[in-house]
Amino acid sequence: MSEAVLSVQDLRTQFKTRTGMLNAVDGVSFEVGRGRILGLVGESGSGKSVTGYSILGLIEPPGLIAGGEVLLNGRDITRLKGDELRRVRGAQIAMVFQDPMMTLNPVLKIGTQMIAAVRAHDRVSRRTAWERARDALAKVGIPSPEERLDAYPHQLSGGMRQRVAIAIALLHRPAVIIADEPTTALDVSIQGQILAEVRRLADETGTAFVWVTHDLAVVSSLADDICVMYAGRIVETGAAADVIASPRHPYTAGLLASVPAEHEPGERLPQVPGSTPSLSDLPPGCAFAPRCFKAGPACTTTPPIQKFEDGRTALCHYPIESNSCQPLSSTSTTYRSAS
Amino acid sequence: MIGFLIQRILQALLVIVAMSVIVFLGVYAIGNPIDVMIDPASDQALREALIHRYGLDLPLIQQYFVFMNNMLHGDLGESFIYRLPVLSLIFSRFPATLELALCAMLIATCLGIPLGLWAGYKPDALSSKAIMAFSVLGFSVPTFWVGLLLIMTFAVELGWLPSGGRGPTANVLGMNLSVTSLEGLSYIILPALNLALFKLGLLIRLTRAGTVEVMSSDYVRFARAQGLSEGKVVGLHVLKNISIPIVTVFGLELGSTLAFAVVTETVFNWPGMGKLIIDSITVLDRPVMVAYLILVVFLFVLINLAVDLIYGQLDPRIRVKASS
Amino acid sequence: MSAPAETRWSRLSQFWSDFRQSPVAVAALIIIATIVLMAILAPLVAPQDPYNQEALELFDARLEPGEIGSGGYVHWLGTDAAGRDVFSAILYGLRTSLIVGVLAGTFALVLGGVVGLIAAYYGGRIEALIMRVIDLQLSLPAILLALVLVAMLGQGLPQLVAALVTAQYAYFARTTHGAASAERRKDYIEAALSTPIPARQVLFRHLLPNALPPLIVVATVQVANSIALEATLSFLGLGLPLTQPSLGSLISNGFQFLLSGRYWISIYPGIALMLTVVAINLVGDQVRTILNPRRSR
Numbered sequence: 001m002s003e004a005v006l007s008v009q010d011l012r013t014q015f016k017t018r019t020g021m022l023n024a025v026d027g028v029s030f031e032v033g034r035g036r037i038l039g040l041v042g043e044s045g046s047g048k049s050v051t052g053y054s055i056l057g058l059i060e061p062p063g064l065i066a067g068g069e070v071l072l073n074g075r076d077i078t079r080l081k082g083d084e085l086r087r088v089r090g091a092q093i094a095m096v097f098q099d100p101m102m103t104l105n106p107v108l109k110i111g112t113q114m115i116a117a118v119r120a121h122d123r124v125s126r127r128t129a130w131e132r133a134r135d136a137l138a139k140v141g142i143p144s145p146e147e148r149l150d151a152y153p154h155q156l157s158g159g160m161r162q163r164v165a166i167a168i169a170l171l172h173r174p175a176v177i178i179a180d181e182p183t184t185a186l187d188v189s190i191q192g193q194i195l196a197e198v199r200r201l202a203d204e205t206g207t208a209f210v211w212v213t214h215d216l217a218v219v220s221s222l223a224d225d226i227c228v229m230y231a232g233r234i235v236e237t238g239a240a241a242d243v244i245a246s247p248r249h250p251y252t253a254g255l256l257a258s259v260p261a262e263h264e265p266g267e268r269l270p271q272v273p274g275s276t277p278s279l280s281d282l283p284p285g286c287a288f289a290p291r292c293f294k295a296g297p298a299c300t301t302t303p304p305i306q307k308f309e310d311g312r313t314a315l316c317h318y319p320i321e322s323n324s325c326q327p328l329s330s331t332s333t334t335y336r337s338a339s
Numbered sequence: 340m341i342g343f344l345i346q347r348i349l350q351a352l353l354v355i356v357a358m359s360v361i362v363f364l365g366v367y368a369i370g371n372p373i374d375v376m377i378d379p380a381s382d383q384a385l386r387e388a389l390i391h392r393y394g395l396d397l398p399l400i401q402q403y404f405v406f407m408n409n410m411l412h413g414d415l416g417e418s419f420i421y422r423l424p425v426l427s428l429i430f431s432r433f434p435a436t437l438e439l440a441l442c443a444m445l446i447a448t449c450l451g452i453p454l455g456l457w458a459g460y461k462p463d464a465l466s467s468k469a470i471m472a473f474s475v476l477g478f479s480v481p482t483f484w485v486g487l488l489l490i491m492t493f494a495v496e497l498g499w500l501p502s503g504g505r506g507p508t509a510n511v512l513g514m515n516l517s518v519t520s521l522e523g524l525s526y527i528i529l530p531a532l533n534l535a536l537f538k539l540g541l542l543i544r545l546t547r548a549g550t551v552e553v554m555s556s557d558y559v560r561f562a563r564a565q566g567l568s569e570g571k572v573v574g575l576h577v578l579k580n581i582s583i584p585i586v587t588v589f590g591l592e593l594g595s596t597l598a599f600a601v602v603t604e605t606v607f608n609w610p611g612m613g614k615l616i617i618d619s620i621t622v623l624d625r626p627v628m629v630a631y632l633i634l635v636v637f638l639f640v641l642i643n644l645a646v647d648l649i650y651g652q653l654d655p656r657i658r659v660k661a662s663s
Numbered sequence: 664m665s666a667p668a669e670t671r672w673s674r675l676s677q678f679w680s681d682f683r684q685s686p687v688a689v690a691a692l693i694i695i696a697t698i699v700l701m702a703i704l705a706p707l708v709a710p711q712d713p714y715n716q717e718a719l720e721l722f723d724a725r726l727e728p729g730e731i732g733s734g735g736y737v738h739w740l741g742t743d744a745a746g747r748d749v750f751s752a753i754l755y756g757l758r759t760s761l762i763v764g765v766l767a768g769t770f771a772l773v774l775g776g777v778v779g780l781i782a783a784y785y786g787g788r789i790e791a792l793i794m795r796v797i798d799l800q801l802s803l804p805a806i807l808l809a810l811v812l813v814a815m816l817g818q819g820l821p822q823l824v825a826a827l828v829t830a831q832y833a834y835f836a837r838t839t840h841g842a843a844s845a846e847r848r849k850d851y852i853e854a855a856l857s858t859p860i861p862a863r864q865v866l867f868r869h870l871l872p873n874a875l876p877p878l879i880v881v882a883t884v885q886v887a888n889s890i891a892l893e894a895t896l897s898f899l900g901l902g903l904p905l906t907q908p909s910l911g912s913l914i915s916n917g918f919q920f921l922l923s924g925r926y927w928i929s930i931y932p933g934i935a936l937m938l939t940v941v942a943i944n945l946v947g948d949q950v951r952t953i954l955n956p957r958r959s960r
Contacts, residue, residue, distance in 0.1 A: 056564055083568075090566030097564075102557035105576050107583070116575055117565040168565060354799060362811075479944040481891040483898045484914065484933045491926055502922055595804040602806070605899055617899055620814040632811060639802060 004031035004071075005175045005208050006055075006093070011068035011078075013047075013054045016061075022279040024050045024063070026232035032176065032225075035202050037209040039223030039240060041216060041255070045276045047232040048212045049098075052178045054078075055210070056095050057085050073175060091121045094169035098181040100161035104153040110164055111149035117168050136167040141197055159190035166198070173205060180212045195222050216259055220244045228252045231277060231287035238312030248306070248314035250294045286317065294318045347647055351640040358636040359410070362629055363403050406629075415633070416626035420619070425630040429612055435505060436611030438516055439603070440596040442531035444589065447538035452585070455546025456573065462551055470543060477540025482599060486533040486606035493529060501526050503608035530607040534600060538592050545588055549581035590646035594639045681953045688949035691942040698939055702757040709751035714906065743917060743928045752913055753935045759909040760939070763820065764890035767827035771889075772882050774828060775835020779874070782836070783843035784866055794840060797833045805830040809892055813901045823902055827889050838881045842874035876954040883947035887940045894936055910936040 013025035025047045032038045042048040053059050055070050057078065069076045077088050097103040105113060114133035115126060124132075130149065137145035140163045153161055162182055169177050179198075183191040199222060202209055211223055219226055219240060226243045228236040228251065236249035247253040254272035274291040277283070283290055289299035298317040306314050390396050394405055409416065415425045458467040494502035506526035508515035517523030553559060553576060562572050601613035608614070612631065619627035683689060701708055742748055782793040800808070812826035846852060846869060855865050890910075896902035897911030904912070910932045917928025 058560055058564060086566050086568055088566070089564055095561070095564040097557055097561055099557065103561040105558040105562075105580070107579050108575070112575075113562075116562075116567060116571060120566045120568070120571065165561070168561075171565075475944055475948065476941060479887060479891070479940050480937050481895050481898075481940065483895055484937060487914065487918065487921060487929060487933060491921055491930065495922060495926070591802065594802075598804040598807045601810065602895055602899065616810075617901075620810065620901060623814075628811075628814065632807075635807065636803070643802060 003033070003074075005034050005073055006210070007031045007069075007071040008051075008055065009069040009071065011051065011054055011070065012066040013050050013059055013063060014066045015063045017280065019280055021066075023066075023232050024279060025054055027068070028229070028232075028234050029068075030227050030234065030237065032208040032210060034175070034208055035206045036225065037199070037202050037211055037223045039219030039226045040210055040212045040229060041214065041219055041226055042229035043214055043276050045279070046229040048214075048229045049180050051229070052095065052180045052210065052212050055178055056089055056093060058095075087121065090117065090169075090174070091172040092174050093176045093178070094172070094174040096162070096165045096169050096177060096179040096182045099185050100158050100165055100182075101153075101185070103165050104161055106153055108152075109149070110151055110153065110156070114149065114164075114168055114171070117171055121172050132171065133167075136171050137164065139170065140164075140167045140201070141193075142167070157190075158186050159194065162186060162190075162194060163197070166194070166201075170201065170205070170207070174207060176208045176210065178210045178212065181214070182211075183218065184213070184215070191218070198222065216244065216255055228255070231282055232279065233287070233315060235288065235315045236313065238308075238310070242310060242312060246320075248308065248312060248319040249288075249316050250292045250318075250320060251288050253320055254291075254293075286315075294320070344648070347644055351644050354640050355633075355637055359407065359633055360403070362632045362636070363406060364399075410633070415630040418619075418624055418627050420622055420624045420627075425626045428627065429615065429630055429634060432610065432612045432615050434515055435517075435609060436597060436600050436604070436613060438518065439527065439530055439534060439600055439609060439611060440593065442518065442527055443534035443596055444538065444593060446531055446535035447542050448589065450535075451539045451542030452546050455543040456550055456577065458543065459547040459550025459577075460554065460573065462547075467547075471547070474540040474543040474547075477536045477543070479540075480536075482533060482537060482602045483606050485536055486530070486603060489529050489533055490606070500529050502529075503606075505610055530603050530609050533606065534596060534603045537599065538596065541588065541592070542585070545584055546581055549584060550577055553577045553580045586649055587646055590642050590649065594635075594642045597638065598635060678953060682949055685949050685952075688945055691945035691949075694938060694942040695946065698757060698935075698942070699761065701754055702761050705751075705754035705758055709748070709754045711748040711751040713747040713752040713755055714908075743913075743920075749913075749927060749931050752908065753910070753932050756908050756910045756913045756932060757935060757939070759820075759903065759907060760890050760893060760911070760936070763824060763827070763893045763903075763909065764886045766824045767831065767889040767893070768882055768886035770824065770828045771832040771885060772835050772878065775832035775837075776839045776871075776874070776878060778832065779836040779839025779841075780843055780866060780870060782840045783847050783870060784862070786844075786847070790840075790844075793836070797836050797840075800833040801837060805888070805892060806895065809896060810899075810901065813896055818901070818904055820903065820907065823893060823896070826896075827892060830892070831885055831889065834881055834885060835878060838877045839874040842877050843870040846870055846873040880947055880951045880954060883943055883950060887943035887947070890936070890943075891940050910939075 008031070009029050011025055011028045012023065015022045015024055028047070028051055030038065030040075040048050040051065050059070050063070054065055055077075057065070057080070059065060065078055068078070070078050072088065072093055077085065077093070080088060104110070111130060111133060114136070115129040118124065118129035118132050119126075122129075133149060134145045137148055142148055142160060142163050148156065148160070148164070153164075156164065162185075165182070166177075166179075183194055186194070195218065198209060198211075201207060211219065213219060223240045226236075226238060226240045227234045228243070228249065230251050236243060236247065236252045238248070243252060244256065247256055251272070254270075257270040258272065272291055277287060277290070283300075285298075285300040286292070286295075286303045289295040292299070296318055301317075303315050303317045306316060306319050308314070394402060397405070406416075413426065417423065418425050418428055421428055454470050458470040461467050490502045493500045504526060505517060506523050507520055508517050508523060509520060510516075517527045550573075559572055559576055562576055567575070597612075600609075600611055601617060603609065604611045604613035605617055615627065616631045618624075619631070682692075706712070743752065778793060778797070782790040782797075808830040809826045812829055813823065816822035816826060852865060852869055855869070856862070893902055893909055894911030894914070897909050898915040898918075900915065902911055903909050908916070913932035914929040914936070917925070917930075917932070920926075920928050921930075
């Protein structure tokens with residue numbers, strides 16, 4: 001079991017609004033080990049993307065990081081400012097965004113943008129930077145990279161652009177890449193190619209990924225571990241295969257049940273009743289309780305983190321019991337995805 | 340690209356012909372220049388002779404064709420007042436106006452873009468709000484009034500700069516210019532500042548709006564996530580993106596700056612084309628009015644064409660459309 | 664189709680509470696109200712009728728601000744070369760300027776609105792032709808057009824208003840066309856047009872209301888522009904004659920005395936002009952912010 005390269009501890013991100021402070025991220029903790037892929041799963045509005053932005057310090061007013069630590073190789077990067085923070089971003093921890101149409105500047109050539117990214121951290125000549133950019137494109141499986149460097153973003157397909165974004169993220173061999181729904185905007189076939197590529201890169205380069213997504217199918221084929229988020233909190237963690245095979249939290253179970261592939265055609269899809277609550281109007285105790293089929297009287301109080309013997313946790317008063325596993329304790333511990 | 344160019348040039352020609360008809364009809368339909376030119380007491384025979392000499396007894400359409408034919412041969416007629424060919428009259432005044440307009444554009448650009456960048460980069464700062472308030476003043480307060488204030492402050496009260504006129508000029512490449520000598524500069528600085536003010540306000544607004552939009556874009560966030568410094572983010576991403584609308588407006592505004600010079604030239608007694616046209620309007624010197632208007636329209640069309648072409652070069656998305 | 668009075672009222676009060684967010688805009692509104700009131704009440708407020716030539720004493724010419732003239736009252740803003748009380752002249756000049764501005768703004772709004780609606784409603788060739796002309800006109804500076812028109816039509820209030828309207832209606836036409844044609848393309852308009860509902864009902868019930876908010880913004884700004892443009896033309900000696908003075912001709916009248924240090928003859932009318940124009944623009948700015956559909960907060 002190696003050290004975690006990224007360790008998020010009790011992270012809290014708030015947004016100032018007219019009606020008061022919203023807790024978009026409310027005490028999130030997780031760890032990722034070298035070469036591992038962590039799937040951070042949740043519906044839109046669950047705080048998963050904000051978590052990603054918070055890790056890189058990309059939250060802008062009216063948002064702010066209200067507490068917690070983000071330890072990158074043991075160093076808390078939430079306290080970094082200005083140039084110190086700049087030197088970490090892109091070099092030790094990088095990010096890939098959801099929409100490849102939007103993340104590349106439409107009026108700058110791919111080469112210009114990649115050279116700027118190389119030279120943001122390394123004092124090298126334009127020529128060297130260009131060569132590194134070309135090699136990075138080749139590494140993510142882009143054919144004839146020289147030509148691509150001379151192209152504008154709109155001349156590339158969505159899948160190509162997302163590969164470019166991943167290549168940019170990989171330029172400085174960062175320890176961690178946060179990927180915020182990077183395949184959501186792409187065709188399913190392209191998505192499959194990119195997922196395979198990412199898996200290979202994680203194995204070969206040892207880069208750890210935090211894969212933010214709403215799509216359980218993506219996570220099941222890609223991630224080593226899963227964290228499920230709901231209303232700013234992590235409600236369930238565990239090895240990807242285990243969580244998908246036997247969810248502990250009723251919310252995870254609901255999400256899994258509504259994946260269409262698991263059902264016969266014509267069969268009515270089960271849905272999680274109700275809709276994602278507004279952060280400004282959360283019920284006391286468990287935020288999921290109003291929609292939960294297992295909700296009981298205890299749910300009006302804050303649920304404990306239940307720890308199970310296979311290393312899994314669930315934030316629930318009444319977790320789903322499986323035959324083999326019983327809750328061990330109710331102590332507050334963080335989930336370790338390091339192997 | 341060639342097809343695009345030809346299409347645009349044809350459009351431009353059509354506009355010029357259409358405008359020449361409108362201008363010709365508009366200006367020739369009103370007033371009687373003969374009354375201006377000769378003593379009202381002079382006899383009828385002299386009148387008739389003059390009317391015949393200027394071809395004013397021909398049908399309007401024939402007058403237009405005579406006019407167009409002359410124009411194509413570079414002859415736009417002779418000023419009733421100065422008794423000079425209007426083209427050489429206007430071109431003798433043109434360098435003064437062009438110099439004034441270019442100085443104004445230079446001032447507006449050098450101040451407007453940095454101020455707009457700052458106001459867009461820190462939209463909530465007090466300094467940014469002050470800049471925006473200034474820009475509202477810049478394009479809502481009438482130009483001539485600002486000119487008066489400038490004269491009163493810098494010429495009358497402080498006595499630092501001359502209140503009007505052009506001062507000494509030096510001949511550069513066949514044009515008389517003020518900016519080559521320190522004394523000439525002291526004459527041009529107030530009118531140039533005056534003429535710049537409107538563009539300055541506009542440019543600040545434009546730059547600020549573009550900067551705000553780009554700064555909140557995903558690609559700026561992505562650039563920051565790559566560890567690009569703020570200077571690089573602004574210098575590379577913001578500047579390149581806002582350069583497109585700015586070049587457009589800059590080009591279009593160059594034409595309107597030449598036109599707006601009418602007011603500034605009157606206030607500062609600057610001997611340019613604008614002063615000439617105002618004087619011509621007051622004395623109904625038709626050939627000068629017509630020639631000035633046609634030249635201005637021609638200039639506008641030319642500038643619009645140039646802006647279209649440069650725009651295509653700057654924005655790769657348009658370039659592709661144009662070439663395919 | 665009239666909205667129930669209650670919702671219309673609540674929409675108005677919502678608008679007002681949004682408007683109040685900006686103290687600058689509220690102050691500007693108060694200034695406009697004061698200026699308009701003073702202009703309307705000019706005969707009552709002004710100590711002198713500045714255009715009654717018989718009441719003028721050459722003896723009172725070029726008095727400094729604060730001096731007492733032969734009329735026995737204080738000339739707070741001084742007098743001009745003909746012995747006119749500058750304060751009174753400003754009040755009467757404001758009347759002319761405001762009348763010209765509002766008339767030109769209103770006519771330009773109606774003309775531009777109709778042209779824009781016609782273009783958006785008919786589409787096709789008519790639309791292409793109209794918008795081509797509008798674009799061409801917009802590419803020429805308004806001051807130049809107004810200059811030529813005034814030169815062609817001659818001096819006088821109706822001629823001046825006509826010149827301003829011709830120079831400015833294109834802004835309204837473009838704005839109306841933009842808003843209305845966006846609405847025109849929506850399915851429900853197509854659906855409505857395929858029913859026997861009269862076309863003008865579609866025009867006035869659906870296309871016009873959608874074009875109104877941006878039109879209001881353009882209208883406020885254009886009234887200010889008309890006032891400024893009229894002042895500019897009058898300053899150039901092409902607007903209204905001194906017998907029917909506006910702020911522009913007053914400033915022009917005092918310009919020659921500026922260099923000799925008698926600043927008040929043109930500076931005070933200029934301040935009145937500036938206050939009016941800037942205040943209208945500030946209000947227009949705030950209205951634009953409120954009506955902007957993309958407003959984030």
